[in-house]
Amino acid sequence: MIRSRNITMLATLLVLEMAIHDVQAQNDREEFDAYVKRQRKEFAQYKAGRQAEFNRYREQYNREFAEFLKKAWKQVRPEEKVAPPHQPKPFVPKPTIDDVKPLPNVPKEMPILDIVKPNTVPPAPKPIVIEKPKEDLSQRKIRLDSFYGNDVTLRCSNKVKVSIADNSPSAIAAAWENIASKEFDPLVYDCQQTRELYSYCDWMYYLFVKEVAHVVTQTAKGSNEETLLTGYILAQSGVDFRFARTGGSLLLALPFDTQIYKYCYFTLGNKKYYVIEKDVQEACYLMDRSFSKEAVTLSLRISSPIDFGGSEIETKVLASKKYPEMSVKLPRNKSQMNFFHSYPRMDWQEYALAPLNEEVYDCIVAAFRPVLSGRSEEDAINMILNFVQTAFTYGYDDEIWGSDRPFFADETLYYPYSDCEDRSILFSHLVRKLTALDVVLLHYPNHLATAVRFTHDLSGDFVMVDGQKYLVCDPTGYKPIGNAYDEFKNVQAKVIKIE
Numbered sequence: 301m302i303r304s305r306n307i308t309m310l311a312t313l314l315v316l317e318m319a320i321h322d323v324q325a326q327n328d329r330e331e332f333d334a335y336v337k338r339q340r341k342e343f344a345q346y347k348a349g350r351q352a353e354f355n356r357y358r359e360q361y362n363r364e365f366a367e368f369l370k371k372a373w374k375q376v377r378p379e380e381k382v383a384p385p386h387q388p389k390p391f392v393p394k395p396t397i398d399d400v401k402p403l404p405n406v407p408k409e410m411p412i413l414d415i416v417k418p419n420t421v422p423p424a425p426k427p428i429v430i431e432k433p434k435e436d437l438s439q440r441k442i443r444l445d446s447f448y449g450n451d452v453t454l455r456c457s458n459k460v461k462v463s464i465a466d467n468s469p470s471a472i473a474a475a476w477e478n479i480a481s482k483e484f485d486p487l488v489y490d491c492q493q494t495r496e497l498y499s500y501c502d503w504m505y506y507l508f509v510k511e512v513a514h515v516v517t518q519t520a521k522g523s524n525e526e527t528l529l530t531g532y533i534l535a536q537s538g539v540d541f542r543f544a545r546t547g548g549s550l551l552l553a554l555p556f557d558t559q560i561y562k563y564c565y566f567t568l569g570n571k572k573y574y575v576i577e578k579d580v581q582e583a584c585y586l587m588d589r590s591f592s593k594e595a596v597t598l599s600l601r602i603s604s605p606i607d608f609g610g611s612e613i614e615t616k617v618l619a620s621k622k623y624p625e626m627s628v629k630l631p632r633n634k635s636q637m638n639f640f641h642s643y644p645r646m647d648w649q650e651y652a653l654a655p656l657n658e659e660v661y662d663c664i665v666a667a668f669r670p671v672l673s674g675r676s677e678e679d680a681i682n683m684i685l686n687f688v689q690t691a692f693t694y695g696y697d698d699e700i701w702g703s704d705r706p707f708f709a710d711e712t713l714y715y716p717y718s719d720c721e722d723r724s725i726l727f728s729h730l731v732r733k734l735t736a737l738d739v740v741l742l743h744y745p746n747h748l749a750t751a752v753r754f755t756h757d758l759s760g761d762f763v764m765v766d767g768q769k770y771l772v773c774d775p776t777g778y779k780p781i782g783n784a785y786d787e788f789k790n791v792q793a794k795v796i797k798i799e
Contacts, residue, residue: 361592362480369473373585378564384645408761413792418649419558428538429492433485442515449609449635450498454490457483462517462525467548479532488536498607502598509533522577524550540595542573546584551575555597560644600646602654608635621690623683628667631659632714640708648706648741652725652798657710668734677754680735681781688727688775692718721748723775728798740770741796744788749774765795
């Protein structure tokens with residue numbers, strides 16, 4: 301009887317404790333929701349204030365900028381291009397009986413050189429959008445057919461022509477004053493609205509504005525008129541840049557939030573301004589002023605999926621050789637591939653942090669999650685690893701592209717050939733999306749691999765990162781998890797974190 305009463309009391313206490321916990325959780329949730337609401341309100345107020353200030357002073361900024369264009373140039377020499385990280389040499393281990401049925405492996409802690417964390421890119425405020433201009437039926441329409449998968453129509457002035465007499469500061473300033481009028485507001489506004497509609501990242505927006513300027517000016521690619529109008533639209537959108545003059549050419553120099561390679565650049569303060577369109581080797585004159593204090597650096601991080609439209613869609617089936625149930629039929633968007641091909645060379649973690657195409661992601665989740673459901677972490681990772689190891693043909697970048705070219709994960713799924721860095725980047729994506737386990741990249745002098753942190757201890761070759769054990773997984777070869785290749789067991793790896 302006493303025992304029964306004790307059990308009843310214990311059950312009551314447990315129910316009471318759970319109720320208290322639920323109340324506390326509810327209170328915590330309400331406090332969190334209130335905090336989020338306050339933050340959103342403050343951000344909206346900040347955005348509105350920032351936009352209102354920019355719109356209030358935009359005419360003044362344009363007048364002041366034209367005055368500075370007449371005189372604020374300084375002679376500078378471009379700095380040497382930065383070479384990309386040491387290119388991984390072809391590493392294609394041949395399958396042996398040990399790969400199919402691995403021999404007992406004596407676990408080894410592998411040495412690391414250092415740990416690299418990706419640049420923290422805070423969520424950027426919404427791009428500055430100018431006030432909606434009044435409708436003007438006299439505006440002509442320009443059309444971009446299938447700009448990376450989408451047809452775009454914009455309004456453009458019939459009254460103002462973009463023209464530069466020569467490459468002198470006075471001629472550039474006069475041309476700026478000519479287009480800095482309300483006549484071009486509908487064009488700028490439509491550019492900004494297109495960016496919002498299709499979720500353009502900063503790099504996409506730059507390419508879009510450049511193409512718009514080319515169509516509007518009806519001049520040769522890279523003309524001074526095209527460059528001037530590109531700079532004007534970017535300036536009205538709150539983007540930082542510098543004009544540069546060399547010979548008879550007017551160029552744009554753009555700042556980015558991460559290191560890019562193979563382009564010449566100028567350093568102003570703590571910013572690097574890269575010239576994308578031309579290989580500048582001689583001294584030139586650089587515009588030593590931002591358009592406005594609100595101007596922001598371009599981000600190369602792709603933080604959210606971009607809308608590439610539904611055109612030019614193909615399908616492709618990929619499957620693991622060892623686990624045929626790991627098979628998926630994927631849509632392939634050629635417009636997306638063309639866009640990725642335009643990207644400047646960056647560090648590997650930038651490719652690993654870019655999201656997968658939403659349609660591709662949905663197909664992968666629908667095909668693989670049911671197969672992986674209920675399996676141990678070890679089995680799930682081995683199945684993902686074998687899929688990446690065997691669903692593609694190894695190809696040398698130098699032979700296919702003419703130089704080293706890291707892939708975004710979507711590119712590896714699209715093209716028939718891939719190499720070690722491409723597979724490591726794709727594998728890191730699949731691990732994070734399908735298992736939620738943490739994964740890092742391992743950069744050797746001539747190879748790129750990965751390592752995964754499991755929630756329980758497993759035997760195998762590993763690296764220690766911030767006190768945590770990560771088992772080596774090599775998506776290039778044929779070995780299961782925890783089996784590193786002898787070529788790298790004693791080589792220091794640079795650990796690249798993906799957060």
